[in-house]
Amino acid sequence: MKKYIAMAGLLFLSFSCSDLLTEDPKASLTTEGFYKTASDLDLATTGLYNLIGLTFNQTAGFASTFGSDEMTSNRDGNKASWSDFDTFQATSSNNLLAFWWTNFYKTIKSCNVLLANYTEATDATETALNNAAGQAYYLRAMSYFFLTRVxxxxxxxxxxxxxYTREKASVQDIYTQIISDLQQAETMLPDTWKNDSKRYQNGVNIAPTTGSAKALLANVYLTMAGWPLKQTDKYALAAAKAKEVIDNKATYGYSLVDINILWKKENNFSSETVYGIYYNTNIAEFVYPNTNMMILAYSPSDEGAWGDAYGELSFYKRFPSGARKDATYQMVYYPNNDPTKAIDYTETTYKHPYFQKYRDDDAFNPTNHVTSNWIGSHTVPVIRYAEVLLTYAEAKAMADGVDATAYDAINEVRTRAGLKNLTTGLSAEAFRDSVVVERGWEFAGCEPAARWFDLQRTETVAKANxxxxxxxxxxxxxxxxVTHAFYWAEIPIYDQLLDGTLVAQ
Structure with missing residues (x-):
């Protein structure tokens, strides 16, 4: 078996904030003599969010999901790196490939350090100890979930x-670890952080909660039921875990929000976000991981943006018209930021529709589409309550057959989108296919609930393309x-070189 080492730094404690969003970073610390008090635990867990913030703040990591059928890119300049994934020619030398690999493993390493040392904080209460470990277990599980799917x-x-000679683990072993971590997180995290002003802001939980752990575990079970493990007994577990979240949504503070404001800057702190990555540009000193670069990534070059990616035409044309489509895609374009020359996507340089989801931010002027800064504070929701509902609907149908609760779950999402209820009387397989299609519409664009992962687990990558x-x-x-060619990405070249395999050749 070829061996690889995941490159990851030591414990990262260069914090983006004392309240997760607003304080300057002060130091990079070692672990010796550090874990003593509840305050030390607080600083250590805060440092984890600096790392995970860097993971999701730009399109580089998402490039590995571009083999789906809803996103594409051109091959001009540096855009070829994204296009390589879209056209199934990305190699281990692709400069974007290492972004998620490196940053998720950095997060894992820091979680490992915390979990190995947190019990040394003898001055902390049992609750403080559990909460610190729970956050690390959650973030480690989430990191491995993304890594193994890619x-x-x-x-x-x-x-x-x-x-440097650590062997690769089997996919089953990776998922066993993910489940174990999330089960730990379920018992160690609080239902809410309302008593912690750092982790509860503007009416929502900034850090993961019991509900976040249950929701992620439901997604994990749903994925295990599909390719590559195909453990169909996991459908029942996915449905049960998602139902726990749905039944306790008031406790966790979850609900769908109006589709018209879902992606607006005023909804950055949203009851729909089950777990999200929060950014804040309003800090005294620039902190790279604390800012979101999505504001320019999916916006058109015609308006002075980067235009890293845009929507595939076939998918866009199939997308049901209505409020959700209007919220997902940019509908009107101002070439050179001149609103008197409004056009639609067919008249843009690349003649493709761009995504609107992350554009409305403090630096964006809606009157002329000028973006005055390349960084923003837009929240990236890793899990939305809409995903919990759709996970339940699919898993319930496949575990026990379609019932009223499965229809209720998908129809709650469809109603919010402005669509009619799903046709009744569907078989379990037809209902599942309808949910997967619904997930495509709901999470189109660069969302962590990537369309790519749905095509992958349902073995429909080639069919969709x-x-x-x-x-x-x-x-x-x-x-x-059938052969699953191109389902998994190549491991970044620098990690392959570390064990001497390629050097020896």
Whole structure:
């Protein structure tokens, strides 16, 4: 078995904030003599959010999900790096490939250090100890969940040591660890952080809660029921765990919000966010991981933005008209930021619709579409309550057959989107397919609940790409839903070099 070491730094404690959002970073600390008090635990867990914030604050990591059928890019300049994933020709040398790999493993390493040392904080209460460990377990599980879906077999690191010959673990072993971590997080995290002004702000929980752990565990079980493990007994577990969240949504503070404000800056602190990555540009000193660069990433170059990616035409044309489509995509464009020359996407440089989801931010002027800064504070929701509902609907149907509760769950999302209720009387398989389609509409664009992961687990990557519009950049590689060609990305070249395998050649 080829061996790889996941590159990850020592404990990162360069904080983006004392309240997770507003304080300057002060130091980078070692662990020796550090874990003594509840305050030390607080600082250590806060440092974890600096790392996870860096992971989701730009499009680089999301590039590995571009093999889906709803996002594409052009091949001009640096955009070819994204296009390589979209056209199935990305290699281990792709400069975007290492972004998630490196940053998720950095998060894991710091979680490992905290979990190895938190019990030394003998001056802290049992609650403080549990809460600190719960956050680390949650973030470690989440990191491994993304890593194994992108790369499959990967190094499983649960200690703070550096080992350049660590063997890759099986996908099953990775998921076993994820489940164990989330089960720990369920019991150690609070239902709410209302008594912690750092982790509860503007009416929502900034840090993960029991509800966050249950929701993520439901997603994990749903994924395990599909490819590559195909453990269909996990459907029942996914449904049960999602139902726990739904039944206790008032306790956790979850609900769907009006689709018209879902992606507005005034909704950055939202009851729909089950777990999100929060950013804040209003700090005294610039802190890179504390800012979100999505504000320019999915906006058109015609308006002075970066235009890293935009919507695929076939998917866009199938997308049901209505409020959700209007909230998902930019509908009107101002070339050179001149509102007197309004056009639609067909007249833009690349003749594709751009995503609106992360654009409305403090630096964005809606009157002329000028973006005055390349950084923003837009929240990136890793899990939304809409995903909990759709996870329950699919898992319930596949575990026990379609019933009224499964229809209620998907219809709650459809009603919010302005659509009619789903056709009744569907078989379990037809109902599941309808939920997967619904997830496509709901999470289109660069959301962590990526369309790519749904196509992957349902073994429909090639099928979805067969609908590609003839005007799109041609596919170079050929995905295959039987052999699963191109389902997993190559491990970044620098990690392959570390064990001497390629050097020896």
């Amino acid at each position: 790369w499959g077999e990967i190094p499983l690191v649960t200690d703070a040591s550096t080992n 067969s609908n590609r519009d003839a005007s799109e950049t041609k596919l170079v590689g050929t995905p295959n839903d």
